[in-house]
Amino acid sequence: MNIVLSVVLGVLGVALGAVGLLGLQGKLRRNRFVGVRTAAAVRDEETFALANRVAGVPNVAAGVVAIVSGAMAFVMADLAVTAGIIGLVGALTIAFAGGLVGSRAAEALPEPVKPKGCGGCACGGGGCSPLAGL
Numbered sequence: 858m859n860i861v862l863s864v865v866l867g868v869l870g871v872a873l874g875a876v877g878l879l880g881l882q883g884k885l886r887r888n889r890f891v892g893v894r895t896a897a898a899v900r901d902e903e904t905f906a907l908a909n910r911v912a913g914v915p916n917v918a919a920g921v922v923a924i925v926s927g928a929m930a931f932v933m934a935d936l937a938v939t940a941g942i943i944g945l946v947g948a949l950t951i952a953f954a955g956g957l958v959g960s961r962a963a964e965a966l967p968e969p970v971k972p973k974g975c976g977g978c979a980c981g982g983g984g985c986s987p988l989a990g991l
Contacts, residue, residue, distance in 0.1 A: 866927030874920025880909030908959035915955025
């Protein structure tokens, strides 16, 4: 039990830490699987990057908590389950709180202004082009 719990916590910690570091560095691109995935955060690349940059520090901290608790579960055989559960709940709570803060940061960022008129499409259909009537 100690080894399985330690490995699960270690893998979770590495995953959370990697996502947090990528978010902090701005290298995490919009995707279906990882990062802050709220409607406000996935609005565009800028808001996704902001939300995950804000959530990066808590995700790294959650990863560290998971790795440390996994190591504790491996070393302390008689308290392995207790250390593992406390570490798992703590890591997930920190990651969830980071996601909430990241989502709020994305919501605070104003939506990009959309161009008026034809939408800035250069009117490929000829609707608003000065040469449309020719």
